[in-house]
Amino acid sequence: MDAASPKRAALASYENAYAVAVQMRRSTGRPHFVLRTNDPLQPFRVTSIGPARCQTLLTLIA
Incomplete structure (x- = not known):
């Protein structure tokens, strides 16, 4: 950052x-x-859809 x-x-x-x-x-x-991305400007992403191929699952808020 x-x-x-x-x-x-x-x-x-x-x-x-x-x-x-x-x-x-x-x-x-x-x-x-909460997903980890490969984008240095947006290293984490929140979504209701599971991780894509280039993302890593960090946390599931169920």
Whole structure:
């Protein structure tokens, strides 16, 4: 992560992705996944669909 952008680092953190996944689970009632991507600008992704080929499952919020 770029050291010149602490706000971007906080928003793109695993902790933030986990918090978003919990909020999405509560609001939709559907399980959500926290995935690791190969994108340095978006290293983690929250989705209700399982991991694609180039992503790694980190957490399932069921």
